[in-house]
Amino acid sequence: MAELVPVEDAGDPRLADYRDLRDVELRKNLEAEHGLFLAEGEKVVRRAVEAGYRPRSFLMAERWLDGLADVLESTDAPCFVVPEDLAEEVTGFHVHRGALASLERQPLPTLWSVLEDARSILVLEDIVDHTNVGAIFRSGAALGFDAVLLAPRCADPLYRRSIKVGMGAVFSMPWTRLDDWFEALPSLSQLGFTTIALTLAEDAVDVAEAVRGVDKVALVLGSEGHGLSARWEAMADKRAIIPMAPGIDSLNVAAATAVACYVTSHR
Amino acid sequence: MAELVPVEDAGDPRLADYRDLRDVELRKNLEAEHGLFLAEGEKVVRRAVEAGYRPRSFLMAERWLDGLADVLESTDAPCFVVPEDLAEEVTGFHVHRGALASLERQPLPTLWSVLEDARSILVLEDIVDHTNVGAIFRSGAALGFDAVLLAPRCADPLYRRSIKVGMGAVFSMPWTRLDDWFEALPSLSQLGFTTIALTLAEDAVDVAEAVRGVDKVALVLGSEGHGLSARWEAMADKRAIIPMAPGIDSLNVAAATAVACYVTSHR
Numbered sequence: 080m081a082e083l084v085p086v087e088d089a090g091d092p093r094l095a096d097y098r099d100l101r102d103v104e105l106r107k108n109l110e111a112e113h114g115l116f117l118a119e120g121e122k123v124v125r126r127a128v129e130a131g132y133r134p135r136s137f138l139m140a141e142r143w144l145d146g147l148a149d150v151l152e153s154t155d156a157p158c159f160v161v162p163e164d165l166a167e168e169v170t171g172f173h174v175h176r177g178a179l180a181s182l183e184r185q186p187l188p189t190l191w192s193v194l195e196d197a198r199s200i201l202v203l204e205d206i207v208d209h210t211n212v213g214a215i216f217r218s219g220a221a222l223g224f225d226a227v228l229l230a231p232r233c234a235d236p237l238y239r240r241s242i243k244v245g246m247g248a249v250f251s252m253p254w255t256r257l258d259d260w261f262e263a264l265p266s267l268s269q270l271g272f273t274t275i276a277l278t279l280a281e282d283a284v285d286v287a288e289a290v291r292g293v294d295k296v297a298l299v300l301g302s303e304g305h306g307l308s309a310r311w312e313a314m315a316d317k318r319a320i321i322p323m324a325p326g327i328d329s330l331n332v333a334a335a336t337a338v339a340c341y342v343t344s345h346r
Numbered sequence: 347m348a349e350l351v352p353v354e355d356a357g358d359p360r361l362a363d364y365r366d367l368r369d370v371e372l373r374k375n376l377e378a379e380h381g382l383f384l385a386e387g388e389k390v391v392r393r394a395v396e397a398g399y400r401p402r403s404f405l406m407a408e409r410w411l412d413g414l415a416d417v418l419e420s421t422d423a424p425c426f427v428v429p430e431d432l433a434e435e436v437t438g439f440h441v442h443r444g445a446l447a448s449l450e451r452q453p454l455p456t457l458w459s460v461l462e463d464a465r466s467i468l469v470l471e472d473i474v475d476h477t478n479v480g481a482i483f484r485s486g487a488a489l490g491f492d493a494v495l496l497a498p499r500c501a502d503p504l505y506r507r508s509i510k511v512g513m514g515a516v517f518s519m520p521w522t523r524l525d526d527w528f529e530a531l532p533s534l535s536q537l538g539f540t541t542i543a544l545t546l547a548e549d550a551v552d553v554a555e556a557v558r559g560v561d562k563v564a565l566v567l568g569s570e571g572h573g574l575s576a577r578w579e580a581m582a583d584k585r586a587i588i589p590m591a592p593g594i595d596s597l598n599v600a601a602a603t604a605v606a607c608y609v610t611s612h613r
Contacts, residue, residue, distance in 0.1 A: 210477070218601045221594040244598070251593075321608070326518075327488040330604065331511070334485045337601035338608045341588070 081137060081151040081158040083144070089168040094159060096181035097138050100170040100239060107235070114184045116237040121146045123247045124180040128153065130250035132182040140166060143177035184237060187255045190228070194270060197225035197253075198295050199343055202267070202274070204230045204311055205302040206332060212236050213244030214333035215300070220248040222340035227254040228297075230263065264299065264314040272297040276307055276315035277339055279329060286339050289319035290346040298339050303332050348404060348418040348425040350411070356435040361426060363448035364405050367437040367506060374502070381451045383504040388413045390514045391447045395420065397517035399449040407433060410444035451504060454522045457495070461537060464492035464520075465562050466610055469534070469541070471497045471578055472569040473599060479503050480511030481600035482567070487515040489607035494521040495564075497530065531566065531581040539564040543574055543582035544606055546596060553606050556586035557613040565606050570599050 086094060096115055099105050110116055115135055118127040124147060128134060134156040137147070140163045144151070151158055166174045194200065201219050206212050212234045219227060227236075233256075235241065236249040257263045264274045275289050276299040290296055299315050301307030312318065321330060321338050330338070353361060363382055366372050377383055382402055385394040391414060395401060401423040404414070407430045411418070418425055433441045461467065468486050473479050479501045486494060494503070500523075502508060503516040524530045531541045542556050543566040557563055566582050568574030579585065588597060588605050597605070 214598050214601055217594075217598055221588075221590040221597050221601075222605075223591045248594075321488075323488045324490045327484075327515075330488045331481050331484055331600075333598075333601060334481055334488075334604035337597065337604045338489075341605045341608065 081134075081154050081156055084157045084159050086159045086161050087165070089165050091159075093136070093157070094138065094161075094169050096135060097166075097169050097179055098171075101172055103238075106238070110184075110235075110237075115181050116184055116242070117239045118180045118182060118247075119174070119178070119239055119243055121178050123242055124178050125150050126247035126250050127180060127182050127242075130247075132185065132250070135181040135183060137178065137180045138166065138169075139178040147178055188253065190255055190257070193226045193228070193253045193255045199224045199340075200226045200228060200272065200297050201336065201340070202228045202230075202257075202263070202297050202299045203233045204300065204307055205232045206300065207234050208303055209234050209238045209240040210244050211303060211331075211333045212238075213241040213246075213249070215336045216241070216245040216248040216252055216254075218333070218337040218340050220245075220252045222337070223344040224340055225253070227252055228263075228267075229254065229256045231257065231260050261310065264297075264311055267297050268316055271295050273317065274299055274315045275317045275319050276312050277301070277320070277335055278307055278312055278318050279320060280312060280318045283318040283320035286319040286321055287342050289317045290343045293346060296343050296346070298336070298343060300332060300336055348401075348421050348423055351424045351426050353426045353428050354432070356432050358426075360403070360424070361405065361428075361436050363402060364433075364436050364446055365438075368439055370505075373505070377451075377502075377505075382448050383451055383509070384506045385447045385449060385514075386441070386445070386506055386510055388445050390509055391445050392417050393514035393517050394447065394449050394509075397514075399452065399517070402448040402450060404445065404447045405433065405436075406445040414445055455520065457522055457524070460493045460495070460520045460522045466491045466607075467493045467495060467539065467564045468603065468607070469495045469497075469524075469530070469564050469566045470500045471567065471574055472499045473567065474501050475570055476501050476505045476507040477511050478570060478598075478600045479505075480508040480513075480516070482603045483508070483512040483515040483519055483521075485600070485604040485607050487512075487519045489604070490611040491607055492520070494519055495530075495534075496521065496523045498524065498527050528577065531564075531578055534564050535583055538562050540584065541566055541582045542584045542586050543579050544568070544587070544602055545574055545579055545585050546587060547579060547585045550585040550587035553586040553588055554609050556584045557610045560613060563610050563613070565603070565610060567599060567603055 137158040274297045404425040539562045
């Protein structure tokens with residue numbers, strides 16, 4: 080059972096995990112250094128704990144205690160109970176879903192264990208926006224994908240906003256980070272995946288055609304601004320496009336991923 | 347030719363249109379009262395002006411003038427040229443895409459004119475998130491939809507963030523707001539549209555099946571949290587779902603819309 084610890088002072092050092100949640104750079108450093116991540120909202124906090132992430136602590140106003148009673152029952156981590164305005168003072172924003180938890184990151188699984196039984200996977204190169212990363216995990220999970228691989232520079236799926244937008248899909252979907260950006264796609268091909276890059280390249284074919292009859296598919300997605308690197312675009316087994324109306328630049332990467340996942344799940 | 351007006355004082359009343367851009371409630375009031383909206387970034391500013399919206403003024407640091415020279419050439423609105431840190435002081439955030447424009451809203455077109463030649467339309471009930479509204483416009487435009495209708499309480503497509511996420515699709519896509527929430531769907535049915543509500547309702551059929559063989563389609567989308575109102579869900583001609591993996595709640599509304607638009611465009 081979590082010990083309930085009333086805290087009245089925003090400067091209390093025990094609240095260090097929850098400071099300045101809107102400052103992305105500061106959070107990146109703090110979370111990497113201490114091996115933690117933050118979950119926000121009753122549903123997401125519950126999913127994180129149920130997925131096996133060990134809580135370091137919780138922070139919430141008194142009125143959220145009941146909703147998370149079963150979760151608090153299951154752990155020995157302290158639960159800091161604070162006035163609502165103190166939560167805002169510490170975190171830097173209005174915590175409208177109430178509960179926060181700080182949880183321990185786990186060592187990333189090996190590529191091998193993530194891919195072992197996978198038939199449909201997403202490979203994200205340099206997606207920089209946490210909202211997009213979260214939305215992509217959620218769409219992949221909903222549309223029957225088995226795993227997500229991240230290039231070394233892809234944004235963190237355990238960043239608070241990724242988790243929130245993904246509705247915790249990052250806890251249920253197996254994922255890991257690729258060590259070797261340069262050889263990533265050839266390695267996947269060797270493992271039996273057909274790597275299909277979503278791109279506006281000249282030789283891109285309709286994605287429905289690209290996935291047809293393919294057994295193990297790796298959909299490869301590039302960054303929001305300039306898309307895939309030249310290396311990844313060239314090394315993919317196929318280049319594919321979602322056919323679009325004339326005069327439109329492109330779909331948002333999260334929307335394109337949802338469509339491509341749908342098409343792939345119907346291959 | 348826009349007159350270039352150097353401004354050095356963040357309190358200058360001529361910058362009133364650009365104040366506190368991160369304060370959603372304040373902006374809603376200010377923009378409604380003055381009939382204006384804000385466009386951000388060279389590409390989006392250009393698209394707004396080219397789409398026929400009349401600029402009230404521009405605000406940018408000197409280094410952005412060249413990129414928008416042709417746009418500034420085409421108007422008599424003043425262009426306030428400011429130091430970079432002053433732009434941030436006025437707007438409340440770092441304007442990383444440089445140029446801002448304040449433009450006049452136009453009277454909304456009639457439902458009749460928006461629907462006249464439309465075969466595929468989106469109908470948004472109470473989408474509250476501007477990011478989602480923008481993403482939905484962008485997906486609809488890319489995937490061949492002809493128009494968007496908004497329920498009275500749907501978030502504003504001309505809000506800065508909607509425009510930015512939509513990459514200006516709100517300027518090219520015909521849209522208007524429905525006056526009559528209660529009779530909206532029956533009216534569309536009378537106009538020959540098959541209204542198809544995306545929902546998790548028990549009697550929802552696969553969206554691919556729902557749209558098959560339908561001529562004029564109206565895809566009906568509900569709010570992020572609780573989905574469609576009971577009235578709209580009941581009054582739609584069909585209820586449809588995107589088939590999902592077991593144990594997953596739902597797709598994000600923008601992702602679901604992208605998939606549904608794709609499926610509908612292939613009907």
